[in-house]
Amino acid sequence: MTAPLPWPAPHRDTPFVGDVMVPGSxxxxxxxxxxxxxxxxxxxxxxxxxxxxxxxxxxxxxxxxxxxxxxxxxxxxxxxxxxxxxxxxxxxxxxxxxxxxxxxxxxxxxxxxxxxxxxxxxxxxxxxxxxxxxxxxxxxxxxxxxxxxxxxxxxxxxxxxxxxxxxxxxxxxxxxxxxxxxxxxxxxxxxxxxxxxxxxxxxxxxxxxxxxxxxxxxxxxxxxxxxxxxxxxxxxxxIEPDLSNAGVFIAGALVTGGSVRVRSWPRHTDQAGDAWRTIVPAFGGTVAEDGADLLFSAGESLTGVELDLHDVGELTPVIAAMAALADGPSRLSGVAHLRGHETDRLAALVTEINRLGGDAEELEDGLLVRPRPLHAETFRTYDDHRMAHAAVVLGLRVPGLLVENVDTTIKTYPDFAPVWERLMTQAP
Known part of the structure; x- marks a missing residue:
């Protein structure tokens, strides 16, 4: 069977301002x-x-x-x-x-x-x-x-x-x-x-x-x-909405200087993705409740972070992509166990960020990411849906970036690619 051609990730020169309802957890x-x-x-x-x-x-x-x-x-x-x-x-x-x-x-x-x-x-x-x-x-x-x-x-x-x-x-x-x-x-x-x-x-x-x-x-x-x-x-x-899948849209808003409303965010939940409430402020953004929804907005700049992600390791790929686009270095710790996920996510993130001209380093229990100008390449996903999410976030700021096997996202989000493309190519 012939492998599908790499997918051109949408790129934006303007802030993404959107409204999303993600599928169930x-x-x-x-x-x-x-x-x-x-x-x-x-x-x-x-x-x-x-x-x-x-x-x-x-x-x-x-x-x-x-x-x-x-x-x-x-x-x-x-x-x-x-x-x-x-x-x-x-x-x-x-x-x-x-x-x-x-x-x-x-x-x-x-x-x-x-x-x-x-x-x-x-x-x-x-x-x-x-x-x-x-x-x-x-x-x-x-x-x-x-x-x-x-x-x-x-x-x-x-x-x-x-x-x-x-x-x-x-x-x-x-x-x-x-x-x-x-x-x-x-x-x-x-x-x-x-x-x-x-x-x-x-x-x-x-x-x-x-x-x-x-x-x-x-x-x-x-x-x-x-x-x-x-x-x-x-x-x-x-079933509650999947808050980890909401993270890719939140990241899209922050890296483009925009904002996103996530519908029906549960007030009380055990989902790891609820940590976006604290992760966004760490990157310089803001979080506001509006009825049953949460509104995530970018700050004046995307700041570097020091985060212990031990309890919320599944969020690491998208956070690493944000870190590669920030205005200062980031250290992500507590995630040595990611070496045993769908792929060795730490090694994969370092390899793919550096393939784009970035500067990422694998640590014993995490990653050190130093932002550098990035250029277009094919970002390999290793059949890992979270790696594909990291790729599309980077694509918003890196013109011409291609994503290998974006369809791996069907693991947890059917129709993710067309939804992302529609939202990220709409007028601001």
Whole structure:
């Protein structure tokens, strides 16, 4: 198959002033889907994100016996009527939530389940997931790789109890266990043994969604979660807008000296993207509430920043692009775990920013970005949607910049490229 031609990123000489409503949260949609499949009855999900990652999750749950009926605005999820006993294969694509959450769900079944995914997925760290499954008493065949593909041999249930894991590479290892812990015979007493735990908002989101469904979780001790065994209640929910995806539009406004209104920003949320409220002022911009919306505006200049992004690492690529266009150097720290995401995001950002004539340096736990004049080139995305978001932000200020495989953005935002092109080429 011939690879698509690089996409010409829109460029602006005038401020972008816009109004956006982003699709639903991928992180929330996939957690809600799993909990609905584990519930004690059907659940209706309103305005879920329909994207590659969530389609892969829906397909995985269907393969494990759940029924998902979809229409324009709602998905109705009915849990499996019985434990499935025939072997199945699940395509994880490049979705971390599928490759790390679903194997623990499959452990509750009664048949072999094989997991595989895209080429880049086969290098993502999965050793913790595989070791966790084995500590729960399951046989896992991975031929010693510690990565995809592997097969989980389920036996009809999991005893549970005390589990120790090092989740320093990804908070998803913790969320995966929490989501299914109530269905273990003895529940779950989970301790994180590593020195740090990234992306805590994602774990907080998992805990909040479990508690909404009646699951009792004790979190009195840092790095420890006690999930009591019991029923996961069915619950009808509405999905919040994806605030991380809102970030690319916020960045577009700031780097062009403009402003953007993001519709229906949740007043209280566990999403990592809510950090844009504090990140924008750090870059010299302002944030104002207007009813249910937030208005983000550029300041007189785009200032360099020093930010610890440990809890909100997924925002790093777009922030790095902004830093490359700022009026002073920026240091982004706390994100060593990004080396294990869809690609090694730290190495990829340094390579691509420097390819444009920039000056980015990889640090032990982050990036140092020193702004320099940039020139047009093809910005490679490594099949990573966040890298594509970084590219289009840079394209606003770098005439002629081309983006390799912009369609990788369908992972979390269907139709992103035409939406971005329409908004960024409209008159000010």
């Amino acid at each position: 991928k992180s929330l949609t996939n957690r809600v889907l799993i909990l609905a499949a584990l519930g004690d009855g059907p659940s209706v999900i309103t305005r879920p994100l329909a994207s590659r990652d969530t389609d892969l999750m829906a397909a995985a749950l269907t393969a494990l016996g759940a029924t998902i009926e979809r229409d324009a605005t709602t998905w109705t999820v009915t849990p499996p009527a019985a434990v499935r006993t025939d072997a199945v294969t699940i395509d994880c694509g490049l979705a971390g939530t599928v490759m790390r959450f679903v194997p623990l769900l499959a452990a509750l079944g009664g048949a072999p389940v094989t997991f595989d995914g895209d080429e880049h997925a086969r290098v993502r760290p999965m050793a913790t997931t595989i070791a966790t499954l084995r500590s729960l008493g399951l046989q896992v065949d991975d031929e010693g790789r510690g990565s995809l593909p592997f097969t989980v041999h389920a036996t009809g249930g999991v005893t549970g109890g005390e589990i120790r894991i090092d989740a320093s590479a990804s908070s998803q290892f913790v969320s995966a266990l929490l989501l299914v812990g109530a269905r273990f015979e003895k529940g779950l007493d989970l301790r994180h043994t590593g020195s740090s735990l990234p992306s805590m908002p994602h774990i907080d989101m998992t805990v909040a969604e479990l508690r909404r469904r009646g699951v009792r979780i004790d979190t009195d001790e840092p790095g420890r979660w006690i999930v009591h065994p019991g029923t996961i209640r069915a619950l009808d929910v509405e």
